Amino acid sequence: xxxxxxxPQYQHVQExxxxxxxxxxxxTLSNIQWYKQRPGGHPVFLIQLVKSGEVKKxxxxxxxxxxxxxxxxxxxxxxxxxxxxxxxxxxxxxxxxKLTFGTGTRLAVRP
Amino acid sequence: xxxxxxxxxxxxxxxxxxxxxSCEQNLNHDAMYWYRQDPGQGLRLIYYSxxxxxxxxxxxxxxxxxxxEKKESFPLTVTSxxxxxxxxxxxxxxxxxxxxxxxxxxxxxxxxxxx
Numbered sequence: 600x601x602x603x604x605x606x607p608q609y610q611h612v613q614e615x616x617x618x619x620x621x622x623x624x625x626x627t628l629s630n631i632q633w634y635k636q637r638p639g640g641h642p643v644f645l646i647q648l649v650k651s652g653e654v655k656k657x658x659x660x661x662x663x664x665x666x667x668x669x670x671x672x673x674x675x676x677x678x679x680x681x682x683x684x685x686x687x688x689x690x691x692x693x694x695x696x697k698l699t700f701g702t703g704t705r706l707a708v709r710p
Numbered sequence: 711x712x713x714x715x716x717x718x719x720x721x722x723x724x725x726x727x728x729x730x731x732s733c734e735q736n737l738n739h740d741a742m743y744w745y746r747q748d749p750g751q752g753l754r755l756i757y758y759s760x761x762x763x764x765x766x767x768x769x770x771x772x773x774x775x776x777x778x779e780k781k782e783s784f785p786l787t788v789t790s791x792x793x794x795x796x797x798x799x800x801x802x803x804x805x806x807x808x809x810x811x812x813x814x815x816x817x818x819x820x821x822x823x824x825x
Contacts (some may be wrong), residue, residue, distance in 0.1 A: 601766075643816070697808055698812055700753045
């Protein structure tokens, strides 16, 4: 079945440093979504990418969808303590398929 | 106030007892999902439902059961057959199972502890 892996599994950064998490699928995806789960909370939708090579920005967050639509990345510039949490990607193989969530990357930020 | 609710937030049960977790949404979403999350781990899909009176097994359905008698409700029963039931259970819903309306909205979760 479809597998969506994320790396790294965990990253600990100093506040102000940049952070990147990578999402890799074993199959071509029709879309990719990103979610954030704060500690003790529930996942919250951040953004969706649909087009090959698409890049979207939300303030300090930059999201990319690979040209082959099999990978994606989330980059955070100058991390803040409010960025702490687990970031999940989720993708769909085809228009009729359901979303499959990635394994998640947990971000810790040292103040 | 639209949203998805789960109750209770914390639940304690004795080993060998069945327990039902509630999930209600007033977003008029067709699709609903149940996930299990263990400490420091990702989301594992238990069951999902595309429409009323229909549901499908996810990746870890053994020891769990669901029903979808109403569009708004998707209760999950953790049976005594589930070997390691202690976990954080998340319910989610989306406008559609697939296609343009598959963004998932999550409830606050229920933390189940089996003693």
